[in-house]
Amino acid sequence: MKAREREGWALDWAVAQITGIELNIIDIPSGPYIGIKGRTSDGFPRKYSPSTDWSQGGPLIEQHAIELHTNIGEQYGEEERWYAIVPTSASGSRGAMGPTPLMAAMRALVFAKLGEEINLPEGLQ
Structure with a gap:
């Protein structure tokens, strides 16, 4: 599953790995x-x-210096209203979108730290 498409328990599990x-x-x-x-x-x-x-995601946003932005324009629709950016180096970053600031931030964090493709453990797929 793509990191930037995770949601619910699968996204939360991936954040716990980080x-x-x-x-x-x-x-x-x-x-x-x-x-x-x-x-x-x-x-x-x-x-x-x-x-x-x-209370769980907010401290991660601060700890990882995640930037949050609203998507302006209708090209993304209501489902992807927020965009989050996680710095990965002095000149690099990874980003992801989501319907809420927390979901966008956690998707971006997983993408930045674990990569594009994430495999769930057997039994959770």
Whole structure:
């Protein structure tokens, strides 16, 4: 799957690979539940979702100096309203679009740190 097209639990799993956060992955009917290992409340790990939770994704935006911009113009449509840029060197960067600032930022971070194509572990595909 392309890094810049990931969303939901697949995007959150990829971000965890960058941050080194250990995850519990629980298979539930609606799809995998990605939780932070060792942080339980009521028997369920605390959900890990930096692509939707500002308390998790916001610090990553600051830590990695991710720039966020709105897409102006109708060529991208509502689905790709935000553009994020992650610096990769003094003169280079990687970018990605998304429907929300967090999704665009996490897609760009995964693209910058893990590359264009990301393989999910067996059992999560």
